[in-house]
Every structure is written in structure tokens, then in C-alpha cells.
Amino acid sequence: MLTKVLLSSDVALVCVQHALSTEKEEIMGLLIGEVHNNGTLVTIVSSVILRRLDKKPDRVEISEEQLVQATLRAEELAAEVGRPLRVVGWYHSHPHITVWPSHVDLSTQSMYQRMDSSFVGIIFAVFLTDQSTKAPSVQITCFQSVNEGSNQSRREIEMEILNNNDSLLINNFETLTQLPAILKQEEDEAFNNEVSQNETDDILTKQHNAAVRTIAIGHIVDKMSRPMLEALVARNELNSVRLKTLKQQHQQMMVKLENMSCNI
Structure with missing residues (x-):
């Protein structure tokens, strides 16, 4: 069972910049990295920004073609750096709303987890206002989906952002x-x-x-x-x-x- 995710600081920067590009619709992308310790630890070292096929304020969709393209990109990077990189997760934004995943997010996450139990989802909640300082803030959550009968719930995954000093x-x-x-x-x-x-x-x-x-x-x-x-x-x-x-x-x-x- 996945217990922790290590996120490169450069990837976090790309994702936040992408999330801040619009406050009217959600954005999305896929994450490339490595899986360690029998699926208990995931290291995210790169991202793939996806073009939105349909702009929606409350949901995003990843096409099969985009997933294939991201997989090919992961294989190219793996060959360049000599490491077993693959698509390990996805990210999207929640502009002006809570960071917690919706039922649609949980359903999407559950679908990918059926193919890869280590697959992880990250949400960047942007354009929020800190009530104590009245300053703009960004919230991040890392999660997986848990099936409880006919219902789904989130399981938060510990995430640590690390400085990236490698060839990526x-x-x-x-x-x-x-x-x-x-x-x-x-x-x-x-x-x-x-x-x-x-x-x-x-x-x-x-x-x-x-x-x-x-x-x-x-x-x-x-x-x-x-x-x-x-x-x-x-x-x-x-x-x-x-x-x-x-x-x-x-x-x-x-x-x-x-x-x-x-x-x-």
C-alpha cells in the first residue's frame, strides 16, 4: 500500500504555475516518476501538461491518447536518464474551492488505481484567501481512492516536496x-x-x-x-x-x- 510521495520542487512549481493560469476552469496534467519499496513510496520527478479538450469549471478529463503520449514521454525520459520512469499519477486544480477531491475525482482516481495500485492524485487548490492574513494562498493534497462497498472515500497520502538536483x-x-x-x-x-x-x-x-x-x-x-x-x-x-x-x-x-x- 502506498504510504508516501516525494514531489520534486521543480514539478511542484510547474503544477502551481499551471493551476494559476486560470481561475475559471480546472486544469490537469500527468506525473512521471518511480515506484520504490514494493509500491509503498513514489518519487515524482517530471510532469506532462495536458491540453484541455473541453474547458469545465468543475471537472477535467484525460483522454486515452493523452495517456499514451505521456507514457511515451516517460519512456523517452527513462532512456535519457537510465531510470525506470513511468506515469505514476495525475494532478489538477480546484480554483476558488476546497482542496478535497470531489466524487468525480475519486471515481477517476479509482479507475487508474485498478490499473496501478501505486497511482496517486494531487490537487492544487488556488485563488483561495487566507482568513487570518487575507493573503492569497495555495493548498495541496495528495490522495488515493478507497472503495467502501458502493461508496468511495479519499485516503490522504503523506507528501514531501524535495529540491531536484538531478538531470531532469x-x-x-x-x-x-x-x-x-x-x-x-x-x-x-x-x-x-x-x-x-x-x-x-x-x-x-x-x-x-x-x-x-x-x-x-x-x-x-x-x-x-x-x-x-x-x-x-x-x-x-x-x-x-x-x-x-x-x-x-x-x-x-x-x-x-x-x-x-x-x-x-
Whole structure:
């Protein structure tokens, strides 16, 4: 029985950024990792952001095609790093509502657990307000589904977020930077579907639909691309300072090593 999940900090960052991309509908993705200790421990090291086939405020769905694509991605990563990686779970968001899984979430989780008993679900509740500080907050829960006769209930799984220092760091960075493009694809698909279904619409309706798409893309730039760019620039500056400090320490150690050699 699964007892604990270790979540890479980079994957947590991708998931939270994805969850914060919209406060009107739920988002979703799949999680890639390893299973240890006879299925009692799961390590999550990468994520796959899924495009929503249908935007809904209260539920998300994963198609068989998306699951196959995520499985192929896991196999590619496994070959790159030489580790037995596979799809180990899924995540989705709860904007403006409690972090606890709904009956639909429990049903979805139960379905995947029948195929893999170690499969785990993670929910990111976003756009919440902390009542004590009145500041925005994010809540996270990790769970599995338990069947009790005809009813289903949640079983919370202990989760620990760890710093990720392995070779998958670059992959998670690329996943994060792909997020705005994936969100734009969703908007483009919604716009094209509307156009194809209503070819006889008048000019005002067409202008309205085009304006809605423009506003949506502007939202992506304002709420996702710009803050992400600013954060990456700040991170690059911090890494430059750390690199400079490490070079100074290396130089000092080399001087000490030379002095020790001369004294021998």
C-alpha cells in the first residue's frame, strides 16, 4: 500500500504555475516518476501538461491518447536518464474551492488505481484567501481512492516536496516554458471550433469571437509569460551570483592546496 510521495520542487512549481493560469476552469496534467519499496513510496520527478479538450469549471478529463503520449514521454525520459520512469499519477486544480477531491475525482482516481495500485492524485487548490492574513494562498493534497462497498472515500497520502538536483532539472524547466504555448493552443482550438461551427455568423459575432480570443491571449501574456520571464531573469541573476561565489571559493581552495604542497 502506498504510504508516501516525494514531489520534486521543480514539478511542484510547474503544477502551481499551471493551476494559476486560470481561475475559471480546472486544469490537469500527468506525473512521471518511480515506484520504490514494493509500491509503498513514489518519487515524482517530471510532469506532462495536458491540453484541455473541453474547458469545465468543475471537472477535467484525460483522454486515452493523452495517456499514451505521456507514457511515451516517460519512456523517452527513462532512456535519457537510465531510470525506470513511468506515469505514476495525475494532478489538477480546484480554483476558488476546497482542496478535497470531489466524487468525480475519486471515481477517476479509482479507475487508474485498478490499473496501478501505486497511482496517486494531487490537487492544487488556488485563488483561495487566507482568513487570518487575507493573503492569497495555495493548498495541496495528495490522495488515493478507497472503495467502501458502493461508496468511495479519499485516503490522504503523506507528501514531501524535495529540491531536484538531478538531470531532469532541464526537462522540468522546458515544461515550464512550454506552458504559455500550450495555453495559447487551447485558445486557438476554441476559436477555430467556434468559427467552423458558425460559418454563417454575422460580422459582429465574428468580431466578438476574435476579440474574446485576443483578450484571452493577452491574459496569458500578462498573467503567465511576463511573470515567468521576470522570475527566470531573477533566477539567472541569482545563479550568476552563486557562480561567482563558487569560483572565488574554488580559487581560494586552489591557493590553499598549492601552499600545502609547498610545505610538504
